Amino acid sequence: MSRPRALENVRVVDFSWVRAGPWATRWLGALGAEIIKIEWPETEHGRLPSTTTPQGLEVNLNTSGNFADTNVNKKSLSLNVRSAKGLEVVKRLIAISDIVIENFSSRVLQKRGLGYRELCKIKPDIVYVSMSGYGHTGRHHHYTTFGPVAQAASELTYLSGLPDKPPAGWGWSYMDDTGGMYCVMCALTGLYHRNMTGRGQHIDLSQMVASVPLNGPALLDFTVNGRGSRRAGYPPGNRAHWPGTPLVNNYRGPTVAPHNAYRTHPGEYNDWCVIVCHSDEEWQRLVQVMGAPSWTGSERFATIAGRLQHQEELDECIEAWSMTLGKYDLTERCQAAGVRALPVQSAEDRVEHDPQLRHRQMYLAMPHPALGRHKVQNAPFKLSETPAWNHLPAPLIGQHTREIVEDLLGYSHEELRAGFGDGTFWPTNRARLPYMEDMLQ
Amino acid sequence: VTEAETLSVPFAGPLAGLRILELADEKGQFCGKLFGDLGADVIKIEPPGGERNRHVGPFLDDIPHPERSLSFWYYNTSKRGITLNLQTSDGRRLFARLAATSDVILETLRPGFLASLGLDYASLRERNPQLVMCALTSFGQTGPWRVYAAADLLHLAAGGEMASCGYDEADVPNAPPIAPGGGNAWHTGCHYAYIAIMAALVHRTAAGQGQYIDASTHEACAPTESAIANYIYRGEVLRRQTGRHHAAGPTPRTQFRAKDGLYVCALVGGRLNPKFVKDLADLLDSYGMAGDLRDPKYRDPAVVAANTSHIIDDLVADFIASLPAEEVYHAAQQRGFTWGAVRAPEALLDDAHLHDRSFWKQVEHPELGRSFIYPGEAAIYNGSPWRISRRAPLIGEHNTEIFCDGLGLSRGELCVLAENRVI
Numbered sequence: 001m002s003r004p005r006a007l008e009n010v011r012v013v014d015f016s017w018v019r020a021g022p023w024a025t026r027w028l029g030a031l032g033a034e035i036i037k038i039e040w041p042e043t044e045h046g047r048l049p050s051t052t053t054p055q056g057l058e059v060n061l062n063t064s065g066n067f068a069d070t071n072v073n074k075k076s077l078s079l080n081v082r083s084a085k086g087l088e089v090v091k092r093l094i095a096i097s098d099i100v101i102e103n104f105s106s107r108v109l110q111k112r113g114l115g116y117r118e119l120c121k122i123k124p125d126i127v128y129v130s131m132s133g134y135g136h137t138g139r140h141h142h143y144t145t146f147g148p149v150a151q152a153a154s155e156l157t158y159l160s161g162l163p164d165k166p167p168a169g170w171g172w173s174y175m176d177d178t179g180g181m182y183c184v185m186c187a188l189t190g191l192y193h194r195n196m197t198g199r200g201q202h203i204d205l206s207q208m209v210a211s212v213p214l215n216g217p218a219l220l221d222f223t224v225n226g227r228g229s230r231r232a233g234y235p236p237g238n239r240a241h242w243p244g245t246p247l248v249n250n251y252r253g254p255t256v257a258p259h260n261a262y263r264t265h266p267g268e269y270n271d272w273c274v275i276v277c278h279s280d281e282e283w284q285r286l287v288q289v290m291g292a293p294s295w296t297g298s299e300r301f302a303t304i305a306g307r308l309q310h311q312e313e314l315d316e317c318i319e320a321w322s323m324t325l326g327k328y329d330l331t332e333r334c335q336a337a338g339v340r341a342l343p344v345q346s347a348e349d350r351v352e353h354d355p356q357l358r359h360r361q362m363y364l365a366m367p368h369p370a371l372g373r374h375k376v377q378n379a380p381f382k383l384s385e386t387p388a389w390n391h392l393p394a395p396l397i398g399q400h401t402r403e404i405v406e407d408l409l410g411y412s413h414e415e416l417r418a419g420f421g422d423g424t425f426w427p428t429n430r431a432r433l434p435y436m437e438d439m440l441q
Numbered sequence: 442v443t444e445a446e447t448l449s450v451p452f453a454g455p456l457a458g459l460r461i462l463e464l465a466d467e468k469g470q471f472c473g474k475l476f477g478d479l480g481a482d483v484i485k486i487e488p489p490g491g492e493r494n495r496h497v498g499p500f501l502d503d504i505p506h507p508e509r510s511l512s513f514w515y516y517n518t519s520k521r522g523i524t525l526n527l528q529t530s531d532g533r534r535l536f537a538r539l540a541a542t543s544d545v546i547l548e549t550l551r552p553g554f555l556a557s558l559g560l561d562y563a564s565l566r567e568r569n570p571q572l573v574m575c576a577l578t579s580f581g582q583t584g585p586w587r588v589y590a591a592a593d594l595l596h597l598a599a600g601g602e603m604a605s606c607g608y609d610e611a612d613v614p615n616a617p618p619i620a621p622g623g624g625n626a627w628h629t630g631c632h633y634a635y636i637a638i639m640a641a642l643v644h645r646t647a648a649g650q651g652q653y654i655d656a657s658t659h660e661a662c663a664p665t666e667s668a669i670a671n672y673i674y675r676g677e678v679l680r681r682q683t684g685r686h687h688a689a690g691p692t693p694r695t696q697f698r699a700k701d702g703l704y705v706c707a708l709v710g711g712r713l714n715p716k717f718v719k720d721l722a723d724l725l726d727s728y729g730m731a732g733d734l735r736d737p738k739y740r741d742p743a744v745v746a747a748n749t750s751h752i753i754d755d756l757v758a759d760f761i762a763s764l765p766a767e768e769v770y771h772a773a774q775q776r777g778f779t780w781g782a783v784r785a786p787e788a789l790l791d792d793a794h795l796h797d798r799s800f801w802k803q804v805e806h807p808e809l810g811r812s813f814i815y816p817g818e819a820a821i822y823n824g825s826p827w828r829i830s831r832r833a834p835l836i837g838e839h840n841t842e843i844f845c846d847g848l849g850l851s852r853g854e855l856c857v858l859a860e861n862r863v864i
Contacts, residue, residue, distance in 0.1 A: 069670045159622030237617065
């Protein structure tokens with residue numbers, strides 16, 4: 001059964017690559033927009049290099065697992081935008097599209113004759129979202145980023161770790177994911193505004209700048225109270241407060257203990273559970289779950305102040321207990337008693353063992369022409385009337401070139417063949433892939 | 442002000458004319474701010490006496506008070522505030538009247554709570570078929586964990602963030618997984634909820650009908666990491682490393698201590714080739730620290746590869762150790778290196794690029810006779826600006842405006858409601 005989709009009849013021209021932009025258009029596609037991904041094998045970043053090609057498959061433009069998960073719900077047009085003919089094709093496409101998204105370095109598109117003013121001449125109400133590292137405005141617009149650099153320069157890296165140790169930072173490009181989320185937010189907000197007013201606009205998103213508002217309380221502590229984050233006991237690891245340092249809120253909510261990660265049975269790499277007690281009442285419930293061992297009766301642990309002060313000992317005692325249980329068993333026992341506890345989950349845990357994500361159908365398998373059948377991540381929200389769902393596997397490079405050029409843009413089959421011959425739709429010095437031969441028949 | 446009038450204002454935000462009712466705690470307050478700063482009229486509904494996040498520090502001048510929570514201030518800009526006790530029949534009726542003239546309801550109450558009060562989506566949409574209602578809860582409305590209790594730390598554990606973040610064994614032996622900075626589970630839930638609501642609103646502009654959205658913080662956190670593809674396609678479980686990406690096996694370090702004790706994130710490993718070495722030699726040479734990098738032997742990619750450790754652990758590390766982190770950052774970026782200083786929040790106030798983007802905003806707190814600097818926008822909307830229209834509301838600050846001027850209650854009726862703890 002086909003249900004209506006939220007972005008029915010919305011077309012997006014997607015120049016983006018690597019992670020941040022493709023992560024955005026993946027969701028616009030799941031919501032029903034037609035995503036046309038402009039690619040060129042000579043300048044491609046995202047399919048290669050690949051560290052996620054399944055063992056036993058050749059690493060090539062069509063076998064990256066990460067690309068496959070990041071690019072569902074899109075069509076691929078291979079096109080040399082730097083050629084005059086390619087530019088004409090892309091302009092014809094923009095003229096019948098609603099949104100243009102790109103994550104090149106600042107001003108690359110402008111240099112190619114596709115700046116916002118040019119876009120407006122082609123499609124006056126176009127919604128154009130640019131998402132470069134530092135944005136198109138500001139003296140460092142030409143600086144380049146990659147998630148970890150944006151996270152460093154914007155303070156996100158600094159705010160995680162143990163006191164007196166180097167920053168632990170983020171183990172992946174959070175700002176590629178979150179930059180992508182902001183790109184979707186900008187595109188939808190711009191589209192809504194266009195639908196209400198008839199006016200498009202250029203939205204200038206910066207990966208580095210978008211990180212900064214994610215630290216509001218820490219920034220206000222400085223701008224209002226003059227308290228910087230370079231201070232004893234900060235950041236306090238997984239705790240709300242580091243014992244023996246001045247009592248200051250550390251921007252994760254109420255200052256309480258226990259508030260930490262504890263090892264669980266059998267003590268392997270990802271056998272950890274986090275436990276947080278927000279009140280005396282919650283602490284007393286945890287005491288009961290632990291079987292009320294004698295140490296819990298100590299005066300030192302009877303009050304919030306005492307538990308904060310004696311956190312080292314408290315955490316050691318809790319861990320002696322947590323080591324006796326598996327992380328899912330511990331979670332169930334705690335939650336059944338109203339104690340805040342959840343397991344640290346690896347990717348394998350979430351895909352295979354998390355009963356909630358399974359119930360919510362977060363990972364459903366779909367076939368891919370080069371990779372076979374694999375689970376793909378679904379939208380983390382459920383719209384009652386226009387559900388978001390993955391309906392197309394990630395495209396092979398240039399897979400939809402004929403469909404787009406002939407059916408959508410109205411070029412003749414001869415023009416398609418000529419374009420393959422003159423290097424518009426595929427480099428002349430590169431062997432055509434089998435499905436390209438098919439589309440030229 | 443009617444919707445048409447608001448939209449005719451040339452510098453209204455992109456969401457001008459949209460009214461949102463927010464019944465949100467820490468799970469959803471940031472989502473309300475995202476809407477409010479983009480021009481929507483967000484009405485925050487708090488229980489009489491105020492929402493409990495008013496008790497989260499830090500506080501203005503370290504004096505705890507429900508009107509002095511900087512956390513509450515930050516997450517509740519550009520909203521109007523009213524108080525309403527939904528456990529009373531008067532409160533429910535007033536809520537239903539507000540819902541009848543609103544575009545969106547954003548609620549973070551436990552699953553089934555609003556329905557138990559007769560305020561479920563089916564009932565509310567009878568009077569307002571265009572209504573979009575989003576429940577943003579920890580785990581969603583269905584499933585075995587739907588009633589579980591959570592916290593920011595818990596979501597970062599179960600969502601997969603912590604499994605990817607931590608330390609090299611050499612830096613911190615036996616280190617636990619480390620949670621990223623506070624609030625990011627809530628932020629992530631709010632980003633996806635915002636997207637879902639906007640998608641429903643865009644759909645409404647064509648279809649004319651609202652819909653219900655079941656969103657959850659746990660599901661939002663689960664894809665906000667990048668270990669999934671390694672597991673699904675290769676069966677790999679990734680290891681945590683200090684200040685850089687998780688990986689199936691060890692990768693060269695990217696975080697270096699500078700002269701001032703701060704750190705620099707410098708991407709070198711994985712990029713080393715003769716061209717990169719030449720550029721690196723130019724950078725290091727500008728400070729007289731190129732070492733042997735000008736040696737012609739580095740024209741051979743094999744020699745470059747064989748000297749990876751020498752280049753990273755000796756030359757780059759020594760270079761960065763000789764300079765302040767900010768100087769390395771700008772010198773490297775000016776030469777095209779994708780490097781960055783690891784900055785503490787306070788350093789951002791001096792960032793010239795942010796100033797060029799007019800990023801920092803002065804926000805008036807008239808009751809204090811002061812104004813404070815707040816962080817600004819992720820993106821510049823060139824045709825319909827983002828702005829903080831007001832500081833976070835005081836408790837019940839807009840009760841008169843909304844109940845009397847908006848719904849037509851008399852001052853006498855308002856007093857009765859207050860006396861009976863309805864507002």
